Amino acid sequence: MSAVQLPVATPPVTQGFWRRALRNHSFVLGGLLTLLLVAAAALSLAWTPHNPYDVNIPVRLQGPSGTYWLGTDPYGRDIVSLLLVGARASIVVGVIAVGIGLVVGTAFGLLASARRGWTEEIIMRVADFGFAFPAILSAIMLTAVFGPGMVNAIVAIGIYNIPTFARITRASANAIWAREFVLAARACGKGAFSITMEHVLPNILSVLIVQATIRFAIAILAEAALSYLGLGTQPPQPSWGRMLSEAQTLLFQAPMLAVYPGVAIALAVLGLNLMGDGLRDVFDPRLARKR
Amino acid sequence: MSVFLFKRLITLVATLVGASVVVFLVLEILPGNAAQILMGPDASPEAVQALATKLGIDRPPVERYFSWVGGMLTGNLGDSYAYSTPVSELVLERLSLTVPLAVLAMAMTALIALVAGIYAASRHNKLGDVGVMAASQVGIAIPNFWFAILLILLFSVQLKWFSAGGFPGWGEGIWQGLRSLLLPALSLAVVQSAILARITRSAVLEVLREDFVRTARAKGVSERGTLWGHVLRNAMIPVITVAGLQFAELLAGTIVVESVFYLPGMGRLIFQSIQNRDLIVVQNCVMLLAAMVIIVNFVVDVLYATIDPRVKASDI
Amino acid sequence: MALLEVRNLDVTLQTQRGPARAVRDVSFTLERGQTLGLVGESGCGKSITAMSLMGLLPENAKVGGSIKLEGREIVGLPERQLCELRGDRIGMIFQEPMTALNPVHTVGRQVAEPLRLHRGLSAAAARKEAIALLDRVGIPDAARRIDAYPHQFSGGQRQRITIAMALACGPDLLIADEPTTALDVTIQRQILELIRGLVAERGMALILISHDLGVVAQNVARMMVMYGGEVVEDGPTAEVFANPSHPYTLGLFGARPRLGGPRGGRLTTIPGTVPELVDLPPGCPFAGRCRFTIPECHVTQPPPFAVGPGQHARCIRLDAVAAEKVQVAA
Numbered sequence: 018m019s020a021v022q023l024p025v026a027t028p029p030v031t032q033g034f035w036r037r038a039l040r041n042h043s044f045v046l047g048g049l050l051t052l053l054l055v056a057a058a059a060l061s062l063a064w065t066p067h068n069p070y071d072v073n074i075p076v077r078l079q080g081p082s083g084t085y086w087l088g089t090d091p092y093g094r095d096i097v098s099l100l101l102v103g104a105r106a107s108i109v110v111g112v113i114a115v116g117i118g119l120v121v122g123t124a125f126g127l128l129a130s131a132r133r134g135w136t137e138e139i140i141m142r143v144a145d146f147g148f149a150f151p152a153i154l155s156a157i158m159l160t161a162v163f164g165p166g167m168v169n170a171i172v173a174i175g176i177y178n179i180p181t182f183a184r185i186t187r188a189s190a191n192a193i194w195a196r197e198f199v200l201a202a203r204a205c206g207k208g209a210f211s212i213t214m215e216h217v218l219p220n221i222l223s224v225l226i227v228q229a230t231i232r233f234a235i236a237i238l239a240e241a242a243l244s245y246l247g248l249g250t251q252p253p254q255p256s257w258g259r260m261l262s263e264a265q266t267l268l269f270q271a272p273m274l275a276v277y278p279g280v281a282i283a284l285a286v287l288g289l290n291l292m293g294d295g296l297r298d299v300f301d302p303r304l305a306r307k308r
Numbered sequence: 309m310s311v312f313l314f315k316r317l318i319t320l321v322a323t324l325v326g327a328s329v330v331v332f333l334v335l336e337i338l339p340g341n342a343a344q345i346l347m348g349p350d351a352s353p354e355a356v357q358a359l360a361t362k363l364g365i366d367r368p369p370v371e372r373y374f375s376w377v378g379g380m381l382t383g384n385l386g387d388s389y390a391y392s393t394p395v396s397e398l399v400l401e402r403l404s405l406t407v408p409l410a411v412l413a414m415a416m417t418a419l420i421a422l423v424a425g426i427y428a429a430s431r432h433n434k435l436g437d438v439g440v441m442a443a444s445q446v447g448i449a450i451p452n453f454w455f456a457i458l459l460i461l462l463f464s465v466q467l468k469w470f471s472a473g474g475f476p477g478w479g480e481g482i483w484q485g486l487r488s489l490l491l492p493a494l495s496l497a498v499v500q501s502a503i504l505a506r507i508t509r510s511a512v513l514e515v516l517r518e519d520f521v522r523t524a525r526a527k528g529v530s531e532r533g534t535l536w537g538h539v540l541r542n543a544m545i546p547v548i549t550v551a552g553l554q555f556a557e558l559l560a561g562t563i564v565v566e567s568v569f570y571l572p573g574m575g576r577l578i579f580q581s582i583q584n585r586d587l588i589v590v591q592n593c594v595m596l597l598a599a600m601v602i603i604v605n606f607v608v609d610v611l612y613a614t615i616d617p618r619v620k621a622s623d624i
Numbered sequence: 625m626a627l628l629e630v631r632n633l634d635v636t637l638q639t640q641r642g643p644a645r646a647v648r649d650v651s652f653t654l655e656r657g658q659t660l661g662l663v664g665e666s667g668c669g670k671s672i673t674a675m676s677l678m679g680l681l682p683e684n685a686k687v688g689g690s691i692k693l694e695g696r697e698i699v700g701l702p703e704r705q706l707c708e709l710r711g712d713r714i715g716m717i718f719q720e721p722m723t724a725l726n727p728v729h730t731v732g733r734q735v736a737e738p739l740r741l742h743r744g745l746s747a748a749a750a751r752k753e754a755i756a757l758l759d760r761v762g763i764p765d766a767a768r769r770i771d772a773y774p775h776q777f778s779g780g781q782r783q784r785i786t787i788a789m790a791l792a793c794g795p796d797l798l799i800a801d802e803p804t805t806a807l808d809v810t811i812q813r814q815i816l817e818l819i820r821g822l823v824a825e826r827g828m829a830l831i832l833i834s835h836d837l838g839v840v841a842q843n844v845a846r847m848m849v850m851y852g853g854e855v856v857e858d859g860p861t862a863e864v865f866a867n868p869s870h871p872y873t874l875g876l877f878g879a880r881p882r883l884g885g886p887r888g889g890r891l892t893t894i895p896g897t898v899p900e901l902v903d904l905p906p907g908c909p910f911a912g913r914c915r916f917t918i919p920e921c922h923v924t925q926p927p928p929f930a931v932g933p934g935q936h937a938r939c940i941r942l943d944a945v946a947a948e949k950v951q952v953a954a
Contacts, residue, residue, distance in 0.1 A: 279454035287449035528711030
């Protein structure tokens with residue numbers, strides 16, 4: 018399938034990486050948005066305009082003002098503060114879930130590629146099997162058993178990421194194994210493990226980085242959906258998804274409440290996607306010319 | 309062809325079995341004694357035991373597994389713990405909403421994506437292409453349930469063209485039923501088609517570069533004739549594959565969107581059952597959803613072989 | 625009236641680095657049944673010349689000059705009418721047989737396509753015709769194989785199929801762009817024989833493009849040598865081989881490895897590299913690499929001079945070249 022082409026693996030930070038990266042529009046725009054996301058989360062650890070946990074009924078559903086820059090929610094909490102702290106939930110879930118997928122998936126992919134034969138077949142079949150369970154389904158099962166919670170969301174999304182990373186790793190690693198410098202290493206008697214660590218892994222890093230960025234974006238969307246449904250981050254911890262579900266009941270009275278968290282999610286996801294696309298172009302300029 | 313089909317069928321069955329084992333382990337074994345859970349911690353051991361026997365959960369796990377699988381194949385899924393009505397009835401009722409919704413959404417997705425993708429490819433690097441690409445970037449970034457809420461805001465609150473949710477059932481007539489599925493399907497379609505449009509575009513561009521397109525032009529086939537007669541069929545190969553893989557996402561999205569519009573579909577049933585600790589319903593619903601995804605993937609695989617004659621020769 | 629009359633053909637491509645004159649002032653005439661060879665290195669403009677005869681240039685190409693097919697001007701013809709010509713009056717085959725056929729259509733459908741398109745044949749009639757064509761080009765068991773897919777054929781067979789496609793409507797002119805370059809040597813000979821036979825049988829004109837002098841020597845009556853977008857020498861094949869006059873042609877011929885030559889001798893090469901078409905300086909494109917270069921060579925493009933019956937070379941230093949040849953012979 019040449020249309021869904023696998024990028025050729027190259028060592029990521031080669032000469033002039035930053036120079037090329039900063040000239041790539043996608044990367045710059047995406048990077049700025051992502052930076053905004055991270056900054057919001059980081060800032061929230063130290064300071065927010067108001068305390069997002071303070072329920073203050075008398076001031077509920079106010080519009081934007083000098084005190085409450087974007088207004089207040091149905092419980093009188095400051096929207097801006099909620100958005101800032103909500104960024105934390107998105108990032109934590111995203112990082113850990115993608116981390117799980119990355120570590121476990123890549124390990125399996127590398128194993129499959131190094132061993133070939135039956136091992137590869139079995140691993141890939143199991144990975145394919147994992148595609149049958151989108152994050153929501155796994156989260157539903159976990160919630161049914163353990164009750165709702167952020168951990169469920171993380172595990173569900175993490176499990177959902179494993180097959181993707183396994184496939185991508187295996188495909189890229191296979192290409193590296195076929196390269197001549199690996200054949201040379203094998204001819205010198207180097208073992209599969211050292212070859213994987215020293216030659217294969219560094220060369221597929223660029224592919225993994227791009228993939229991780231994009232999966233992070235998907236994880237943010239998944240976390241938002243899960244907390245919207247009540248399956249993910251639980252109150253009182255702020256989450257963009259849950260803000261949307263609370264806002265939905267009051268669409269007629271305060272429509273803007275349904276807009277802000279969605280914009281936040283969209284910007285975060287857009288930023289990560291653009292950054293991922295930009296990185297892909299920077300790592301493999303040949304693909305860029307074809308687009 | 310038969311060897312190919314045979315291998316695929318084996319994989320299908322194996323995957324279904326695997327999925328059923330996972331679902332069974334997680335939902336029937338992991339929680340522990342379902343009767344205990346249902347009755348609460350204060351119930352007497354005898355009462356719990358009585359319920360356990362009634363529900364059939366005091367049998368050994370392996371027996372329960374096969375009894376469940378046997379039940380699935382014959383259509384007898386047991387009775388709901390909470391309602392004491394047959395699970396199969398509950399499920400069928402809900403499916404009659406979820407499946408049409410998913411199909412409608414997929415059809416919309418395909419339509420939007422193909423039109424946008426082919427258009428963008430034909431206007432490569434010009435304004436039309438850039439526009440479609442930018443729109444698709446935004447489309448991918450938007451959560452489907454948020455888009456659904458925005459649609460409600462626009463069409464129900466402001467314009468009052470559609471109701472903000474609910475489903476009248478098919479008894480009122482097909483059009484009425486479809487009408488309430490329109491906005492939900494649209495919110496699903498927008499996001500999915502953004503992804504699929506990009507795939508379509510790059511598939512078409514890729515195929516346009518192939519040598520056989522030049523051959524066709526040299527034979528006197530017009531640009532349009534080349535596009536429809538030669539390019540599209542080749543470009544559809546990766547597009548259909550991705551569309552099939554997207555079905556899992558679509559189904560997951562259907563569950564979420566049903567919540568937004570208060571539609572009594574599978575999603576609703578699952579969430580209520582979770583709250584009611586009605587694990588048998590959850591178990592069967594999850595299995596059903598997983599089975600739908602697996603079967604669709606199987607169909608796509610076979611379809612792929614039908615379109616691309618090279619596949620049967622080299623067994624994937 | 626000549627079948628094909630090309631006058632002062634100029635093709636400029638818009639590249640990222642500026643306009644590139646890929647074809648400069650090319651003129652030739654081709655009668656029915658005549659064969660013409662186009663020789664030159666990669667990038668010399670031979671393929672572009674061929675594509676412009678079909679009107680198949682990329683969108684960013686600007687064409688100047690005139691191409692007349694049976695008196696009808698092709699340059700500037702609207703696309704629809706060009707489509708009517710392609711495959712019907714002019715047939716073309718390309719270099720890569722492995723990728724020239726659509727993998728998802730049967731061979732029969734692809735061979736029948738021009739017949740249905742230009743002749744309006746029904747599916748059944750076109751199928752019959754296609755079987756006959758496949759048979760003629762040497763595909764064994766054509767009646768059965770007509771329903772096979774391209775991946776079920778070898779490279780040589782696929783090239784035969786593309787030939788069948790190109791000839792389906794009985795065109796007056798066949799353009800073969802490096803038809804055998806991607807094939808094994810033994811297959812090469814078979815394909816060239818096939819082309820020669822078909823061309824003679826149907827009285828078609830043939831333009832054969834190749835970078836292989838051997839191919840050109842055996843298959844065409846007249847030849848043109850191209851360099852830097854120009855035709856630097858042209859004439860009857862036998863004459864050009866016996867008496868190459870342009871310094872570039874000399875270099876080409878001199879660079880051929882010879883069987884039976886002295887061992888340990890080095891192959892002669894032409895020093896320097898082919899210039900980028902974007903950067904072509906004024907004057908003769910070969911100036912600078914040519915050892916007969918004088919300052920005037922860099923000023924204007926040389927016009928063609930006659931060097932024999934029907935033979936021309938674009939060079940202002942022909943006397944010096946000829947003189948050196950006499951010296952060497954002596």
